[in-house]
Amino acid sequence: MAVLKIAAFSDGDVGGNPAGVLIGEILPDAAEMQSIAAEVGFSETAFAAPLGDGWRVRYFSPESEVPFCGHATIALGAALVRQFGDGTFVLTLNQASITVEGFRDGENVAAALQSPPTRSKPASPELIAEALALFGYAARDLDPKIPPALIHAGADHLVLALNSRKALAAMSYDQKDGQVFMRREGLVTVVLAYAETPRLFHARNPFASGGVYEDPATGASTAALAGYLRDIGWPHGSAIDIVQGEDMGMRSRLHADIPTQPGSSIRVSGTARMME
Structure with a gap:
């Protein structure tokens, strides 16, 4: 095969x-x-x-x-x-x-995929502090309009929304430390996101739990983030676009359609190309 x-x-x-x-x-x-x-x-x-x-x-x-x-x-x-x-x-x-x-x-x-149901809950202060330290951020780097949270749409993620594209570009961490942190907490990835507009986000996804420093496009976390934005009443206008992978030289584009029903499936779509 x-x-x-x-x-x-x-x-x-x-x-x-x-x-x-x-x-x-x-x-x-x-x-x-x-x-x-x-x-x-x-x-x-x-x-x-x-x-x-x-x-x-x-x-x-x-x-x-x-x-x-x-x-x-x-x-x-x-x-x-x-x-x-x-x-x-x-x-x-x-x-x-x-x-x-x-x-x-x-x-x-x-x-396009239809995700599993979504859910979210606030992250504890201790978890937030440990995650910020892992990535070299401080509380002042966070966007207060999108509080840190544990988010889910088939897999568990922690989201940290940052208040500038510059902070997102500066992301760096020790992969071994990140793996210990993510596996202990049951996180598949950590979602680092910056909202350029209410409907356009830039994101990076460290995936140390799976032995990968960073993912250039992450549909599961896109669905989870979209569900979380719905939970907090974010003005998404029924859809968001995410640009990911830019800082890796692997620019990727993801689109998420967000229905109004809390917890319902998110439709995540994009293009796929054969590599060989």
Whole structure:
């Protein structure tokens, strides 16, 4: 079985977050999937096999399994479109059932996922202080309009909203310390975000929990952030756009549609391009 290499949430024909996709008749065992993901070396690899009228899907980073990965889901959607044609595909994850849809757009594929339900809660002062120290920030660097919080849309994240693009660009941390922190707290990533306007955000996503310093595009955290903005009454106007990966030289674009119902699924969309 060949692993496809697809960049999800690309900015046209460039950028995006590379993901591996392996589609087979059955899923390999967990140890083999972990070994394949480590060999591929991307932040996540999605594994899919037929299940009823849909697909059983699991996601692995180079060092661990994750419950949900947005960019690998978009990449999987692109792979399914290329193999079976335009459509909507039902995906059964470890802890949720979602859909991904896609259609061909020239050489690329436009794809959208429906996230698992969202939820959020305030982060403790102790957790905030430890996270700020990890990344070299102070409380004065935070945007008081978007308080730090624990956010979820299929996976758990901590969001720290910063008050300037300069502060976001300056992000730096020790990956080993970050891994200890994220794994202890059960966080898949930490979302560092800056609101240029109420509907346009710039983001960076340290992913030390999975053995990756930074993710250039993170669909799961985009869904979680969108759900949190809904929870706090942010004036999002029913949708937000996120630019991520700029500081890595891998500019990526993500769009999130935000329905009014609290806790409901977020639609995250973008473009996927074949890498080889």
